[in-house]
Amino acid sequence: MPKYVLWGSYCENVLEKRAPYRQAHLQGLQVQKEQGTLITLGPTKDTTRVFGLYEADSEATVRHLVEGDPYWQNGIWTNYEIYEWIQAF
Structure with missing residues (x-):
C-alpha cells in the first residue's frame, strides 16, 4: 500500500x-493508528x-483524514x- 508524507503549518x-x-x-489520531x-x-x-506519515490506498484518503481533523x-x-513517499529502507 502506498505511503504518504504530510507537511503542514500551525x-x-x-x-x-x-x-x-x-x-x-x-482520539481521532488514535483511531487512525489502530486502523x-x-x-x-x-x-x-x-x-x-506538523509532520506525518500515512499508509493509505490513495492521497484522497489522507486528505479526507486531514480535513476531517478538528485541528x-x-x-x-x-x-x-501531501507527497507520496517511496520508502527506500
Whole structure:
C-alpha cells in the first residue's frame, strides 16, 4: 500500500488555541493508528510545522483524514501538503 508524507503549518499561539480541540484531535489520531492508516504524526520542536506519515490506498484518503481533523476544521493547522513517499529502507 502506498505511503504518504504530510507537511503542514500551525497557526500562531498554537499551544493556547489548540486546547479546546486537543482531546478530539488525539482520539481521532488514535483511531487512525489502530486502523493502520497513521504511522506517526507530530509537531516540530518549535511547534510551527506538523509532520506525518500515512499508509493509505490513495492521497484522497489522507486528505479526507486531514480535513476531517478538528485541528484543520478549527484553523489550528493552517495549510498542508501531501507527497507520496517511496520508502527506500
